[in-house]
Amino acid sequence: xxxxxxxxxxxxxxxxxxxxxxxxxxxxxxxxxxxxxxxxxxxxxxxxxxxxxxxxxxxxxxxxxxxxxxxxxxxxxxxxxxxxxxxxxxxxxxxxxxxxxxxxxxxxxxxxxxxxxxxxxxxxxxxxxxxxxxxxxxxxxxxxxxxxxxxxxxxxxxxx
Amino acid sequence: xxxxxxxxxxxxxxxxxxxxxxxxxxxxxxxxxxxxxxxxxxxxxxxxxxxxxxxxxxxxxxxxxxxxxxxxxxxxxxxxxxxxxxxxxxxxxxxxxxxxxxxxxxxxxxxxxxxxxxxxxxxxxxxxxxxxxxxxxxxxxxxxxxxxxxxxxxxxxxxxxxxxxxxxxxxxxxxxxxxxxxxxxxxxxxxxxxxxxxxxxxxxxxxxxxxxxxxxxxxxxxxxxxxxxxxxxxxxxxxxxxxxxxxxxxxxxxxxxxxxxxxxxxxxxxxxxxxxxxxxxxxxxxxxxxxxxxxxxxxxxxxxxxxxxxxxxxxxxxxxxxxxxxxxxxxxxxxxxxxxxxxxxxxxxxxxxxxxxxxxxxxxxxxxxxxxxxxxxxxxxxxxxxxxxxxxxxxxxxxxxxxxxxxxxxxxxxxxxxxxxxxxxxxxxxxxxxxxxxxxxxxxxxxxxxxxxxxxxxxxxxxxxxxxxxxxxxxxxxxxxxxxxxxxxxxxxxxxxxxxxxxxxxxxxxxxxxxxxxxxxxxxxxxxxxxxxxxxxxxxx
Numbered sequence: 001x002x003x004x005x006x007x008x009x010x011x012x013x014x015x016x017x018x019x020x021x022x023x024x025x026x027x028x029x030x031x032x033x034x035x036x037x038x039x040x041x042x043x044x045x046x047x048x049x050x051x052x053x054x055x056x057x058x059x060x061x062x063x064x065x066x067x068x069x070x071x072x073x074x075x076x077x078x079x080x081x082x083x084x085x086x087x088x089x090x091x092x093x094x095x096x097x098x099x100x101x102x103x104x105x106x107x108x109x110x111x112x113x114x115x116x117x118x119x120x121x122x123x124x125x126x127x128x129x130x131x132x133x134x135x136x137x138x139x140x141x142x143x144x145x146x147x148x149x150x151x152x153x154x155x156x157x158x159x160x
Numbered sequence: 161x162x163x164x165x166x167x168x169x170x171x172x173x174x175x176x177x178x179x180x181x182x183x184x185x186x187x188x189x190x191x192x193x194x195x196x197x198x199x200x201x202x203x204x205x206x207x208x209x210x211x212x213x214x215x216x217x218x219x220x221x222x223x224x225x226x227x228x229x230x231x232x233x234x235x236x237x238x239x240x241x242x243x244x245x246x247x248x249x250x251x252x253x254x255x256x257x258x259x260x261x262x263x264x265x266x267x268x269x270x271x272x273x274x275x276x277x278x279x280x281x282x283x284x285x286x287x288x289x290x291x292x293x294x295x296x297x298x299x300x301x302x303x304x305x306x307x308x309x310x311x312x313x314x315x316x317x318x319x320x321x322x323x324x325x326x327x328x329x330x331x332x333x334x335x336x337x338x339x340x341x342x343x344x345x346x347x348x349x350x351x352x353x354x355x356x357x358x359x360x361x362x363x364x365x366x367x368x369x370x371x372x373x374x375x376x377x378x379x380x381x382x383x384x385x386x387x388x389x390x391x392x393x394x395x396x397x398x399x400x401x402x403x404x405x406x407x408x409x410x411x412x413x414x415x416x417x418x419x420x421x422x423x424x425x426x427x428x429x430x431x432x433x434x435x436x437x438x439x440x441x442x443x444x445x446x447x448x449x450x451x452x453x454x455x456x457x458x459x460x461x462x463x464x465x466x467x468x469x470x471x472x473x474x475x476x477x478x479x480x481x482x483x484x485x486x487x488x489x490x491x492x493x494x495x496x497x498x499x500x501x502x503x504x505x506x507x508x509x510x511x512x513x514x515x516x517x518x519x520x521x522x523x524x525x526x527x528x529x530x531x532x533x534x535x536x537x538x539x540x541x542x543x544x545x546x547x548x549x550x551x552x553x554x555x556x557x558x559x560x561x562x563x564x565x566x567x568x569x570x571x572x573x574x575x576x577x578x579x580x581x582x583x584x585x586x587x588x589x590x591x592x593x594x595x596x597x598x599x600x601x602x603x604x605x606x607x608x609x610x611x612x613x614x615x616x617x618x619x620x621x622x623x624x625x626x627x628x629x630x631x632x633x634x635x636x637x638x639x640x641x642x643x644x645x646x647x648x649x650x651x652x653x654x655x656x657x658x659x660x661x662x663x664x665x666x667x668x669x670x671x672x673x674x675x676x677x678x679x680x681x682x683x684x685x686x687x688x689x690x691x692x693x694x695x696x697x698x699x700x701x
Contacts, residue, residue, distance in 0.1 A: 030457035031440050035399065062458075069459040069616070071441030072399045088361035089560060090518045090592050092606045126443055126610055127361035127559075128400055131516060131590070132524045133175055141402070143178045 009047060015040040016051040027058050030066055034073050042082075043074040071125060079114045079121035081159050083107075084138040088127040091134035095148070099135045100124075102149040106156065119159075164199075166243055168192075169206035169288070171217040171228075173371050174403050180232065181216035187235035188218075195244050204288035206372075214254035219285075228254040276542075277504055278528045279512050280488035284372035289407055292414040295375040301420050303494035304379045307386055308426045311494075316387040317343060320490070322498035324510035329355060329446075329483030330558060330587045331663075332509075332576040338480060341470035342388040345478035350390035352381050353474065353481045356397040356404070357451055359443040360559025361610065362590030365514040366484035368526055370397070370404035373488070374411035378434060380487035382421065383494065385432045388480050393434040396451050399441050408436055443614035447662050448481040450616065461618040462662035485514055485589075505531030509575035513586075519555075519593040520547045532578070535570040539593060550595035554679070556603075558587010560610050561667035564603070564674040585670065599696035600679040601686050604672050605633040611668040622665030625656045629672060637697035641687035649676065 019036035023029035033056075037048050044067055053060045067073045085100055104110060107120055114121040130136050133145025137155070144155055170176075170185045185205065192201050206219060214228030218238070225248050227238060234252055241249040278284070287294040295301070307316050321336035342350060354377060358366040370377060381393045397405050412434050415421040423431045442460045444450045449463035452474050473479020489511060493501045502510045509531040516526050521543030529538075535555055539546065546552055556564050557574075563584035565572075572582050579586045594603070608630040617623045629652045632645050653669030653676070660666045676683065685691050692699050 026457075028455065028457040031454065032438060035438060035440055066457070066459055069442065070399075070439075073440055087606070088610055089556065089603060089606050090362040090590070093519050093592065093594050093598055093603070125441075126614055127359060127363075129358060129364040129367050129398070130175060131362045131364055131518050132526070134518070143174065145175060145178065 012037075012041060012045055012048050013051055016048050016055065020052070020055045025055050025057075027056055030056065030058065030063070031070070034063075034067055034070075038073050042080075043077050045077075046075075049075075077114070080119050081140055082121045082123065084123055084125040084128070086126070086128050086134070086136045086138075087124040088131075090127070090131040091136055094134045096135040098149045099137070099147050099152065102152045103137070106152055164202040166201045167221040168201060168203045168243070169219045169221070169285075170203070170230075171215050171285075172205035172289075173215075173368070176215040176217065177403070179216055179229065183232040184216050184218070184230050184235060187232045188239065191235050191239040192243070195239055197239070197243055201243050204294070205290065206285055206288070217254065223248070226254045227252045276528050277512050277530050279492050279501075279504070280369060280376075280485055280514060281372070281526075281528045282492065283376065284368065287373070289372050289374055290410050292375060292411070292418055295373075299495060300375055301379055303491040304382055304420065305426055307383050307494055308428045308430060313343060313387045313389065316383065316494070319494060319498050320387075323489075323493045323501040324498075325486065325489055325493065325501070326509065326576060327483060328485035328489075328513065328589070330360075330561075330585070332586065335482065335486055338470060338482070339384065339388055341468075342390070342478050342480040345471045347478050349392075349475075349477045350388055351474045351477060351479040352384045352388065352390045352393040353448075353451065353455070353479055354381055354393065354395040354484060354487055355446065355448065355451060355481055356395055356401070356484045357439050357446045358401075358484070358588070359398055359446050360561065360588040360590060362516055362518050362556075362592050363559050363588040364516055365526060365589055367401055367404055369484050369488050369514075370401070371407055374404075374407040375415065376488055376491055377408070377484060378411050378415050378421065380490040381434060382425070382432045383490055384480060384482065384487065386430055388478075390480065391431050391433070393432065394437050394455055394474070395434060396437045396439060396445070396455060398439040398445075405436060405438060412436070442616075443610075444616045444662075444664055447664055450662070451481065452479065459616070461616045462664070464661065506573065506575045506577070508577035513574070513589055515589045515591050517543050517591050517593065519591075520550060520595040520597070521545065521593050522547050531575040532573040534573055535565070535591070538574075538591060539570070543593060546593070546595055550597070552593065553596045553598055554594050554600070556592040556594070556671060557590070558585050559590045560607050561585075561664070561670055562587035562590065564600070564671045564678065566678040568678075584674070585667070597694055597696070599637075599692055599694035600675045600682050601633060601637050601692070602694075602696045604675050605630065605637055607671050608633055608668075611664075615665070615668070619659075619661040619665065621655050621659040622661070622668060625652045625660075625665075626668055628652055629669070636683070636686050637692070637699070638701055639686075639690045639697075639699040643687060645687060646676070646683070 015037050019033040023032045038044050049063050067075050109122045135147050137144050188203050216230050217228035218230045219226050241247050283298050287298050317336050317339045325335040326332040356366050437455050439445050445454045445460040447462050450460040454460040469479040471478055505511050512528050512530050514528045518524050523544040527542045552567050556562055565584050572578055611626040612630045615622045615626050653673045656669040657666055685693050
């Protein structure tokens with residue numbers, strides 16, 4: 001997900017310009033633009049906000065109010081890999097809590113924390129719509145279903 | 161179209177792909193080629209059949225043999241045995257006992273399993289969701305042609321009215337009435353919005369509909385546009401549904417190329433175009449006015465209603481907002497007629513309903529059955545009974561904002577009228593089945609946690625009430641509950657219901673209210689005896 005580092009200004013400007021070019025520079029396209037930038041950079045840095053403000057002629061206060069509203073958008077840097085754990089009821093009643101506890105123990109992270117080496121960010125999420133195979137965790141764009149606590153180390157070891 | 165001796169379909173829904181369906185598909189491509197069967201065997205992708213116990217799944221027609229779960233290394237053997245030598249590879253066949261859905265429907269014709277009734281999922285699992293040819297061969301765009309060339313807009317609305325179709329998003333509002341409001345609303349510019357922001361926990365029916373039969377939604381929206389006088393449509397798809405978005409983009413592009421979308425459709429002078437808008441993760445955007453705000457590029461905070469979107473919707477213009485499942489019924493109704501549609505379901509609730517079955521049952525997944533089926537039937541027939549022979553304790557219908565119903569209500573027919581009388585909500589069609597290992601306090605806590613996070617924060621009752629209810633329930637689960645907590649929870653749920661601005665807030669206390677009503681003794685045990693009867697809550701610290 002995070003192909004560029006936060007300091008890479010050029011990558012940020014390019015991500016914003018590409019997104020604006022793809023969707024057009026009208027205010028109604030703000031969410032698709034923010035989505036694309038978030039996906040490209042891993043989060044939406046302040047510099048990206050300046051650039052979007054310049055291109056869309058929309059106040060930054062509005063940009064931040066939108067960016068902080070939606071779960072899939074982040075204005076803070078995240079780890080190289082983002083782990084989303086579904087904490088909704090359908091996953092909960094089929095053993096979700098044990099998976100969540102194992103994840104926290106294994107990563108030594110609490111909810112919304114990023115590991116010191118910048119590898120992992122652990123977040124909880126509401127239903128992801130793959131409830132037929134709960135408990136579900138999503139790492140970056142990969143979905144893992146029917147997860148049991150003892151599978152957690154194996155799943156995490158696939159990411160470098 | 162070219163004809164083939166055999167047709168191979170590989171399941172390609174999100175979950176199959178996760179388990180290696182793409183590799184299986186590629187392996188088939190290679191093996192079919194290496195056996196020199198390219199001209200005899202066609203290979204396509206298959207949408208979600210609704211069952212996930214045998215995926216990736218491979219279906220071979222005309223025999224309708226189902227293999228699964230299939231691994232890439234099985235493919236060579238399968239091609240050699242079934243396609244080259246013509247023998248069914250029995251060892252790799254999926255067990256019929258494990259399957260339901262479309263597969264059950266196929267088996268039911270042989271008299272082995274109870275059938276579903278599929279209307280909105282009619283083509284799911286039978287056609288290639290990325291091929292417009294396949295859609296057209298299966299009666300695709302027939303209804304659009306009929307509506308545009310043989311019916312006046314008012315006649316389309318009348319037909320829908322006669323069918324008795326009610327909104328499938330949860331509220332059950334009569335569809336034709338809503339269409340009529342938008343048709344009659346003043347203004348030249350009107351919009352049709354397909355609400356595909358399916359975020360109610362436990363619900364994934366819309367994802368399956370969009371992934372397995374995307375052209376059906378394109379056709380339905382265009383018919384809706386014609387009926388209400390709109391020339392632009394938006395599909396608001398939740399951000400997590402990447403595959404559904406991809407399939408829709410493909411469907412829109414192909415429909416435009418073939419002249420089923422765009423200008424002067426069927427030579428009638430009617431123009432219609434469809435734009436996909438991706439969400440970014442917010443449960444509240446399933447509320448229609450929040451969804452409209454979000455399309456306009458703002459925070460998804462619900463507007464005050466009235467005025468309703470039917471007169472003041474997107475950009476302040478009259479707007480029709482319909483759920484995916486509601487729209488998916490439209491082409492079939494126009495094709496077969498209102499009377500045909502009414503022959504399914506109950507007199508008060510016509511047609512079918514798609515349910516997702518989840519929780520502690522042997523077989524989870526998705527079914528489409530006539531309105532009026534009971535929960536007991538769903539659990540016994542389609543859920544294949546409770547897991548491990550456990551006892552059924554409660555079910556939550558319709559996602560987090562749905563009702564929690566005890567076993568005493570499991571024989572109530574699931575239709576809009578019967579559920580209304582029993583004061584429970586049918587909601588979005590999620591059926592979360594729980595056995596006696598589920599603690600109601602723990603369940604309520606998880607649900608309030610969902611709402612405290614998903615509340616948009618615009619109005620106080622919802623923002624504060626759900627947070628407070630979560631704190632109280634957490635205290636109770638840690639053995640710190642007091643008698644006064646019961647009164648506070650009652651007060652909070654009443655305030656949420658009475659004072660919240662939108663449907664999210666108003667229904668957020670539904671499960672809590674139901675639990676206090678049906679399972680009060682269990683809550684009492686936590687508070688008075690400091691005991692969790694199910695042994696789930698920590699009861700200390």
